[in-house]
Amino acid sequence: MPLVELRDVYKTFQNGVAPVPAVQGVSLALERGEFAALAGPSGSGKTTVLNLIGGLDRPTEGRLFFDGRDISELPETERTQLRRRRIGFIFQTFSLIPVLSSVENVELSLALLGFTTTDMRRMSLEILEHVGLKGLENRRPAQLSGGQQQRVAIARALVKDPEIVLADEPTANLDHDTGAEILDLMADLNRTQGTTFLFSTHDPKVMERARRLILLDDGRVVSDRTVPSRGEGT
């Protein structure tokens, strides 16, 4: 059973009185452990597909399954539970809370799951060390570089051990080398921990790092292929 499955999913936004189709009949399935990229130009529907999979938005039409369960019509409270426990998010702009330190930003994910303060601190420090931020735990986002901030965001997404991490243009705000480091880290976590990654990008160099490349254009899947050679992000 695929971890995520979209069956003929449509999403239309209302811009004033004019409907704007963002996703038009997308069908795809994502297996556990995949390291896949959603690629396409700006406005092709990448973010909308990620939001739909993450339960942040509902499809206008079609069915969306998470671990075999139809989440298309799930009430908001249950979708929140799903995000809280099983899905990790990484954003283009890092979206860290500026008044919290690195370790506290990571702890935020665990606080929502009701962990004790001791466990929260222990687990967050471990994951920060794992993403290469040992020694920077008490720095606030403004005291970190862009790459370091994105590492904190990755740690925040991964600390709760989600089944899938959805990353929306995770390298778009980073220079090439830093972006490559972030992709290396994600690929490494995918390989060592088996976490499923689905990330969006419009950068061809980033697309090359994925093991599976799903190309979107104008809200439709125009290509979906496995990349056997460089897919491990090495």
Add this chain to the structure above:
Amino acid sequence: MRGDWIFAARLAFRSLGRNRKRSAITLAAVGLSVAFLFLELGFVAGLEEQSVNTLIDQDYGHLKIVPPDYDPMEPVYDSLLAVDDFPPSLLDLPGVTAAAPRLKFPSLVSDGLDQFPTLGYGLDLERDVEVFALDQTPLIGRFWAPGERGIVIGGGVAETFRLDPDSVAAGGVFLTLVGRSAAGAYGAFDLPVLGVIRTGYPPIDRSGVLAPLELAQELLAAPGLVSEITLRMESVSSGDTDRLQAAQKALQVRLSQAGLQAEVWTWRELAADYLAILNVRKVSSNIASLFFVLIAVMGVANSVLIAAFERTKEVGMLRALGMRSTEIMWQFLYEGAVLGLVGGMIGGALGGAAVLYLQQVGLNLTALYGDIELALPIKDVLYAHFRLDHLLAMIAGATLLSALAAYFPARRTAKLNPADALRAK
């Protein structure tokens, strides 16, 4: 310990630092309103305490025995009591420490040219100071020595006759005191004015003439008669109505059993009109202060509203992480509450320090208002009264009101669709 509440509280406190200028302005608004309100309440509490003390210390005591037809609103002093009917054994109730008779009487005072109506007070000085505080009251000049004939006049009477208190104290000033007996016969004595007194109690200060009890009885042809007997009780606080009423009842029963036609009044019953004036003042100044509080609360609402707008994207991120909309709302409510709590504590510290200072030093009302009388039984210097329960209630109130003020912006933000929030610029 579960980390979510601690985390939420920590985030709420830290959020004060996101926009320091805005937080500082909001905290200043909350702090100043709390400080102002506490100062105002401190003065009202001080006013109440001083007023009550003055009433008890100068005229009402704790319990008063009067003739049955006594009307505290319009006393006429037609009926009198025979002081020998009330021996110490009759008045020896638990908690009663002293009793003193007074003979109050409508009088006239004349300097030979002008005459003015006054209220005479015949005092048994030795017993009087056991109940009242005339001996601790500012007096220019002196009271009469035992057996001496002379009067002490209120400051207002001295002003009416344009008498300089210092020249009064130096001696040689005489006034004629006129009184009327129960049979209607007038008596008049030329008496030396021995001193000028300022008690803070308007009836004595404005028109009081204090004289030895025997002299007053002689003037009114009323030997052995008094208009009232006042009792002092030990450690009766102004709010201690139960003990007071119990003593009143017990005394009334004793008087009835002794076959005496007399009534017992508590100071609260006698002071009903003053207490009503105090209450009106309290309510009106509280209403005025509420405007300051409302402005501060609007500041909190505005602060949270702007913060919520600015952090729409962050709210989207929190929703993506799995924070429920109610948790988002609570987060903003906490932030409002923290503004109220910290502002309240700052205001409490400022207001508390000011009240403690003014409790020691006081506020000179003469300097503020000149000679205008405030119609309240207080002296020239008003002392604030520090009340910890007021302070804690105000900090708690500021916290609660600020959380309430944050409710609407918080609710609006919590209702945002997570994807819409993430798309916000």
